[in-house]
Amino acid sequence: MPRSPDPHYGLNWGDRLYYNQVYEGLAETDGHTKVLPALAESWERTDDGWLFRLRRDVRFQNGRPLTTRDVIFSLCRARNLPDAPRTFAKALGNVGALTPLDSHHLLVRLLDGDQRFPLGVATIPVVSAPVGAQWRFASPDCEGTGHIDSAAFADPSLRAGTGPYQMTEFTTDRVVLSRNPNHRDNRQPWAQVELLRLTESGLIRGILDRSVDIVYAPPLAAMEFVDAKGGVNFHLMSSTSITFLQFNWRTPAPSPLQDVRVREAIRRAIPRDVLSRRFMPGLVTPAGQVALPGAPDRSPSIPDDEYDPTAARRLLAEAGYPEGISIRMLASPSQYKVAKILALFLTKAGITTDVREDTADQVVARRRAGDYDLYCLGRIYNAADMPETLHTLLGGPGAGLLAGDRNYGGYADLAFDRLVADARAARTERARDMLVRKAAERAYANVAWIPVFHTKSAWITQSRVRMQPRLDRSLRLNEISLVETAGSL
Numbered sequence: 001m002p003r004s005p006d007p008h009y010g011l012n013w014g015d016r017l018y019y020n021q022v023y024e025g026l027a028e029t030d031g032h033t034k035v036l037p038a039l040a041e042s043w044e045r046t047d048d049g050w051l052f053r054l055r056r057d058v059r060f061q062n063g064r065p066l067t068t069r070d071v072i073f074s075l076c077r078a079r080n081l082p083d084a085p086r087t088f089a090k091a092l093g094n095v096g097a098l099t100p101l102d103s104h105h106l107l108v109r110l111l112d113g114d115q116r117f118p119l120g121v122a123t124i125p126v127v128s129a130p131v132g133a134q135w136r137f138a139s140p141d142c143e144g145t146g147h148i149d150s151a152a153f154a155d156p157s158l159r160a161g162t163g164p165y166q167m168t169e170f171t172t173d174r175v176v177l178s179r180n181p182n183h184r185d186n187r188q189p190w191a192q193v194e195l196l197r198l199t200e201s202g203l204i205r206g207i208l209d210r211s212v213d214i215v216y217a218p219p220l221a222a223m224e225f226v227d228a229k230g231g232v233n234f235h236l237m238s239s240t241s242i243t244f245l246q247f248n249w250r251t252p253a254p255s256p257l258q259d260v261r262v263r264e265a266i267r268r269a270i271p272r273d274v275l276s277r278r279f280m281p282g283l284v285t286p287a288g289q290v291a292l293p294g295a296p297d298r299s300p301s302i303p304d305d306e307y308d309p310t311a312a313r314r315l316l317a318e319a320g321y322p323e324g325i326s327i328r329m330l331a332s333p334s335q336y337k338v339a340k341i342l343a344l345f346l347t348k349a350g351i352t353t354d355v356r357e358d359t360a361d362q363v364v365a366r367r368r369a370g371d372y373d374l375y376c377l378g379r380i381y382n383a384a385d386m387p388e389t390l391h392t393l394l395g396g397p398g399a400g401l402l403a404g405d406r407n408y409g410g411y412a413d414l415a416f417d418r419l420v421a422d423a424r425a426a427r428t429e430r431a432r433d434m435l436v437r438k439a440a441e442r443a444y445a446n447v448a449w450i451p452v453f454h455t456k457s458a459w460i461t462q463s464r465v466r467m468q469p470r471l472d473r474s475l476r477l478n479e480i481s482l483v484e485t486a487g488s489l
Contacts, residue, residue, distance in 0.1 A: 001014045001017070001018075001172055001173065001175070001195065001196075001197040002014045002015045002017060002018035002019070002172070002175065002195075003015060003172065004150060004153075005018075005150075005153040005154040005167065005170045006081070006084075006150040006153045007019035007022070007023045007125035007127065007153070007161070008074075008077055008078040008081050008084065008088055008124070008125065008127075009081070009084050009085070009150065010084060010085040010087055011085070011087035011088070012085075013380065013473065013474075016474055017195060017216075017474070017475055018167075018175060018195065019125050019161075019163075020163070020474055020475070020476060021163055021164065021165040021177055021193075021476070021477050022161040022163045022165055022166060022167055022177065023125035023126065023127065023160075023161040023162065023163050024038045024039050024125065024126060024161070024162045024163050025038055025039060025122055025123040025124050025125055025126060026038060026039050026040040026043075026052050026054075026071065026121075026122040026123075026126070027040060027043075027117075027119065027122035027123060028123060029119075029123070029384060029472065030470075031468060031469070031470035031471060031472075031479070032470075032471055033240070033382070033383045033384040033471055033472060034384075035117060035119060035122075035384060037055075038122075039054060039055055039058055039066060039071075039126055039162065040052040040053060040054055040055065040122070041053055041054070041055045043117075043122075045115075046107065048096075048109050048110060049096075049107060049108045049109040049110045050107075050108045050110075050117070050118060051101075051105065051106070051107050051108075052071075052105070052106045052107075052108065052122075053104060053105055054066055054067070054068065054071070054103075054104040054105070054106065055104075055184070056104060057184050058162055058184060059162070059182060060127075060128040060159065060160060060161065060162050061159035061160070061161055061162065061163075061166045061180055061182065062128055062158070062159040062160065063159075063182075064128050066126070066162065067103040067104065068098075068100035068101075068102070068103055068104065068105070068106045069100070069103070069129050069133075069134070070126055070127065070128055070129045071098070071106055071126055072098050072100065072106075072129075072135050072136075072137050073127070073129035073130075073133050073135050073144075073146070074124065074125065074126045074127050074129070075092060075095070075098060075121070075124060075137060076135040076137050076142035076144060077127070077147070077148070078092065078124050078125075079092045079137075079141075079142060080141070080142055081150070087405070088120075088124050090120075090402075090405050091118075091120030091121055091124065092120075092121060092124075093402065094110050094111050094112060094114055094118075095108060095109070095110060095111070095118070095121060095137070095139065096109045096110060096111040096138070096139045097109045097137060097138050097139065098137035108121060111139060112400065112425070114424045114425060115424070115425055115426060115427050116385060116387065116388075116424055116432075119382065119384055119385050120382075120385070120388065125161070126162065127148065127160040127161065128159075128160040128161075129146065130146045130147070130148060132145070132146055133145060133146025133147070134146065148160070153170075154170050156168050156169065156170075161180075162183075163180065163183070164179070164180050164183045164185065164188045164477070164478050165177040165178065165179060165180055165188065165190075165193065165477060166178055166179075166180045168192075172197070173196070173197045174194060174195070174196055174197070175194070175195040176192065176193070176194055176195075177192065177193045177194075177195070177477075178191065178192050178193075179191050179192070185478075188477065188478050189477075189478070189480065189481045189482065190477060190480075193477055196212070198212070198215075200219055200222055203215045203218060203222060204222050204225060204226060207226050207232060207460055207462070208226065210462060213461060213462050213465050214459060214460070214461050214462075214465060214467070214475075214480070215459065215460040215461075216458075216459055216475065217457075217458055217459075218458060218459075218460050222460075223458070223460065226460060231462075231463055232460055232461065232462060232463060233460070233461045233462070233463055233465070234458070234459070234460055235457070235458070235459040235460075235461065235467060235468075235469050236282060236283070236456045236457065236458055236469075237456060237457045237468075237469035237470075237471070238285070238292060238454065238456055238457075238471065239380070239454065239455060239456055239457040239469070239470075239471055239472070239473045240292070240380055240381050240382070240383045240454075240471050240472055240473070241378060241379070241380045241381075241454065241455040241457070241473055242287055242290060242378065242379060242381060242451055242452075242453070242454050242455070243284075243287075243335060243338060243376070243377070243378040243451075243452045243453055243454075243455060244287075244376075244377065244378070244379075244393075244449055244450060244451045244452055245266070245329075245342075245374050245375065245376055245449060245450040245452065246374070246375040246377070246407075246408055246409040246411075246449050247263065247373070247374060247375075247409050247411070247448075247449065248370055248372055248373050248374070248375070248409045248410070249409045249410045249411050249412070250370050250409070250410045251370065251373065255373075256319065256321060256325045256327075257327070257373060259319045259320075260446065260447055261315045261316070261318055261319040262315070262316065262319050262321070262325065263447035263450075264315050264447050265311075265312040265313070265315035265316045265319070265349065265350075265351065266312070266346065266351060266374070266447075266450060267306060267447055267450050268306055268307065268308045268309070268311045268312040268315065268349070269307075269309055269312040269345055269346050269348070269349035269351055270307065270342060270345060270346070270450065270452060271305070271307040271345055272286035272287065272288075272304060272305040272307065272452060272453055273286050273304075273305040273307065274307065275338075275341065275452070275453060276453060279341055280453075282456070283455065283456050283458060284453040284454060284455050284456065285304075285453060285454050285456070286304040286305045286452075286453055287304060287451040287452060287453050287454045288302045288303050288304040288305070288306070288444070288451055289302045289440050289444065289451055290381060290386065290389055290390065290393070290440065290451065291383075291386065291436075291440070292383065292454060295383065296429070296433045297386050297432070297433040297436040297437055297440075298437070299437040299440050299441050299444075301441060302440060302441065302444045309345075309348060309349040312349040312350065312351070313349060313350050316350050316351070321350075323350075324350030324351060324352060325350070325351055325352070326351075326352040326353075326354070327346075327351060327352070327353055327354070327373040327374055328353075328354050328356075328371070328372050328373050328374075329342070329343055329353050329354065329355045329372065329373065329374045329375070329376055330356075330358070330363060330366055330367060330371070330372035330374070330375045330376070331355055331357075331358070331363070331375075331376040331377070332360070332363055332376070332377045332378070333357075333358070333359065333360055333363065334378065335376045335377055335378055336355070336357050338376060338452070339355045339376040340355055342376065342452070343355045353374075367408055375408060375409060376452075377408075378455065379392075379393070379406060380472060380473055381393075382472075383471060383472075386423075386432075386436045387420050387423040387424045387432065387435075387436060387439075388424075390416075390420050390423075390436065390439050390440065390443075391404045391417075391420045391424075392404045392405060392406045392407070393406050393407060393449065394407055394411050394413075394416060394443055394448055394449060395407055395416075395417055395420060396410075396411060396412030396413060396414070396416075396417055397412070398412065398413070398414040398416075398417030398418070399414065399417040399418045399420070399421035400421065401417055401420070401421055409449075411448050411449070413442070413443075413446065413448065415442060416439055416442050416443060416446075416448070419435050419438050419439035419442065420435075420439050422435050423435035423436050423439065457469040457470070457471075457473045463483075464482050464483045465480060465481075465482060465483070466480070466481045466482065466483055467479065467480045467481075
């Protein structure tokens with residue numbers, strides 16, 4: 001569920017679930033991460049950025065036409081929004097200026113030689129600028145007048161989006177959406193939709209009594225129970241969600257983890273294939289790298305499973321720890337059960353692992369304090385922009401780049417950063433893919449982190465509902481239909 005009605009607040013799954021229905025960006029991606037036009041009908045590369053041509057048939061839900069003024073206002077707001085996770089601000093870090101050529105042509109100037117399509121910028125939700133608001137976007141900040149407070153987005157009368165649905169009621173446990181009758185692509189199948197936060201027992205009850213049509217990421221126990229009752233459909237699809245282990249590279253010396261043989265021992269102690277077959281059958285696939293099988297930027301030299309507890313003990317002994325080591329594993333609440341299973345296998349290989357069941361706030365506090373050796377977490381990554389994904393997870397402040405915002409452990413390797421920077425500047429997809437593979441291989445050789453598995457996208461739907469899960473695990477209401485007839489979801 002979304003944490004805020006403000007579409008610029010954040011980028012977690014619940015936030016996207018909401019604003020992907022109500023708001024749109026200049027571009028969007030389809031279910032296989034292909035970039036498609038949205039508010040921009042087309043774009044082209046310029047010497048120092050990108051020129052976007054806005055659609056002329058778009059009106060906000062409040063009736064105002066879309067212009068470049070709204071885009072500039074929205075991107076300035078996304079960069080400067082206080083008290084937000086600031087995920088959009090990072091996406092805008094390489095933007096030097098936004099120059100309106102007229103009301104429907106916008107030039108996005110970049111600060112460096114980055115050749116990639118600026119997907120992170122183009123997918124930021126665009127909102128209707130207040131009457132009289134005027135903003136100028138320039139690095140490193142924006143200047144202007146006119147604003148919308150976050151609380152104002154909870155008012156259904158604001159109607160600041162262009163999306164196929166509009167919000168009629170918002171709480172953090174229940175959001176009600178209604179069809180936008182003025183959307184340019186008026187093919188939305190549902191007159192009204194409710195987004196609900198449910199407990200495990202609540203979602204089981206809702207599916208069985210047919211008061212709930214779709215459930216996202218149901219617990220395994222719930223899937224088994226509902227499946228036994230029949231009358232529902234299960235949807236499983238590979239996704240761009242990866243669970244992995246990060247090392248705390250800031251731990252002061254002497255630390256066993258500073259020895260690559262110890263890190264390699266940890267990697268060898270994890271039975272990725274066993275996890276996928278016995279503990280989470282059908283829900284995960286082993287992963288030795290970010291890229292999914294079949295992707296052009298996937299390295300064929302990185303194995304997905306290297307389970308060998310005997311080799312793990314030998315590596316520990318070679319590193320000077322014949323009796324083994326003890327480590328502390330931090331785990332996000334959603335990954336706690338996985339971390340407990342990993343700790344069991346690590347301990348069997350001579351790596352005694354302590355895992356605490358912390359709240360989300362405690363996890364953040366321990367992470368910031370460096371109170372851990374290994375961090376078990378998950379992330380939905382952007383398969384359409386692998387250079388940015390690698391930088392986000394492992395990028396240090398090298399090669400002219402800021403540190404990756406999910407590089408919590410503080411990994412730093414200038415050679416890795418250079419490969420990622422070169423991939424961002426590559427002029428062809430073939431060159432970019434080759435550099436991404438080299439960066440992944442360097443991280444693998446140094447055991448910079450340990451990917452564990454890719455998680456499949458899992459859904460339960462009533463048998464009358466037709467849907468096709470997306471690689472990015474997002475949900476688009478206009479991609480869901482009834483087998484018999486359209487109505488209310």
